Amino acid sequence: MTRWTPDPSFYPSPREAATAPAEKLAYVAAFDRAGQRPDAIAVLDTDPGSDAYGQVVGWTELPFTGDELHHFGWNACSSALCPTAPHPHVERRYLIVPGLRSSRIHVLDTRPDPRQPRLVKVIGPEELAERAGYSRPHTVHCGPDGIYVSALGGADGQEGPGGIAVLDHTSFEVRGAWEADRGPQFLAYDFWWHYNRDVLVTSEWGTPSMIEDGIIGELLLGRRYGHAIHFWDLAKRRHVQRVDLGDQYQMPLELRPAHDPTKTYGFVGVVISVADLSASIWLWHRDGDAWAVTKVIDIPAEPADPADLPDLLKPFGAVPPLVTDIDLSVDDRFLYVSCWGTGELIQYDVSDPFHPVRTGSVRLGGIVARTAHPAYPDEPLSGGPQMVEISRDGRRVYVSNSLYGSWDDQFYPDGVGAWLAKLDVDPERGGLAPDPRFFPRGDDFRGLRVHQTRLQGGDASSDSYCFP
Template identity: 35%
Template structure:
């Protein structure tokens, strides 16, 4: 199980990936919202891969993403597994009423490992964004005038040429994205490069970068990685400290407060990948910190007064992953257009 949303019916829908042999298999499990008893699968036929999803009943659609086969990602990242077709690069468009797959949108070589997907919060909107981890791109998906769902690349993070790392080029690795409740800003994390970015998306097809801050990552000064060519930065970023502690790993899962002024960040992705790229997380635990957000003109800054160190937990060190905001948040609330009522996770 991966991603959970509550439905307007009171039921709970959970996305899944993989079968008993750890092969790729996407699908959804439907739970009773009171007893949490499994009612069955939701889809008519299994998908090739699964991961995140977003649904919009007003437009009779559910769109899901693809990570890969568990036998691949559970062993750590191996580029050969991408070449072997064990990772996804499609969006799966499902009919909300019939639960049937109506289209697979191939994102191609620029859309490898589409992970987190977000519709705009406006329930009448027919568009949203998806972050593609390995390609370090963001695609806008939308319903075209002919009624077909399509996708186009709108953001691309260039890789850095490096030495002292697993490969000679390092992708940003976009692992989480979200949209502010007013549908004005898009945020995402580059887990390997170590930065979080804020884009103004009032022009939906042409996002404008208005905020960026580096928070650790794999290319900090003083580490084993040396950047030999960088189309964006003139020098490698400095290590970052909060309350006297160096930030470990890179920014990963993010969550925005309802007023759009505080962005919460955790640093663990997946234990095997943490071990591979940030082994210090297993030894010392991950962290959570806050970015203060300028949601008027744009801008991000690290809050110097807040840090949760999961390495100090009684049974730690811990690898904290998801962030949820009490009372609803920007990555789980889905609004129903005909009533104005929202479903909450």
């Protein structure tokens, strides 16, 4: 009799996931802004006992140019243990790596050598367009019934609507568009779900022409970027409700639902308010029979000398926080908010999600401050904490400094560089501090910029759970 054993990196509940072994490797998307060299996945050693700790120990170059690797994810995760999962014996083995500009999707196998992922398949933009009607793939999440990939644009040069494509777990073929009835939704960006409640949530950024060359001032001041989130019936793939945050709150991007599957709340970060350049964090939650969104954190802009600011900001005399990523620890206690403009990563205790409490902060880089890393106090840093990833046990936070090529150029016109920092967390009282031994930068990444990080075995934003 054959006995099947689930992938050991899968856990039925967030509580059990928090007891998982520490990651030994991190995978990092690295891209060439000029589009003249191939992008790559860099592999970092995250084992403190290793002689190569904090160093790039693997490098997988992609076969094309002009991809601009951005977000990526695993083919499978703990959601495979959900009672309704049709593929409970898939493995967390393949990295699904979209090119945001090329619309290609790369499939990399991390076996047998996890330090040298092998390219095993490329899904061309034609297949994504023909089978799903989408372009510009962005965010990847492993669902129990397939691989979900959000997309910002439509097919055949159409601006939209953006939406979600579904890939097969095994063959990686594009099955089609996820939406059966999209209602009023047109703009797309991130998505997540409350799987036990049959709820999917999506957020908004802009169409390809609205983001291709960075922020367009006329569109921002005209309040034309996304400013709403959408709620869907996950089982029926049907739009249920649109909640508008107010058009001054431009670009609600990253979504982070509670990991506890009995909870039906989550956080969304808003990049900027056109009223005062502040950023904000909002909480979605149930309000009777409907969904509601409540602002729970305001982060103000910081005054600055216009002479120190890039052209886009000179008229305002201030540095906006530019909240471009958030991440929630697996135990749902700490929310991390990256303020890419001011160069600050803020930690909040969100045990009471309606009343977050600020518990820690680290500054690195920043448009004006250029705060150095403690390991290299004489080296001013460009960029700021941008993509945030948290270990499953909540003790380590990884941040990278590049946002998106055209935004990098607008806000850091003298160059954004490349660096990735690890921060150590006090899981009991809160607070965080940079690890002086872990700071790959510059030539370590062969001249490429770095964006999202994924941790071997899973991390705080890769998995969803069906048991409390």
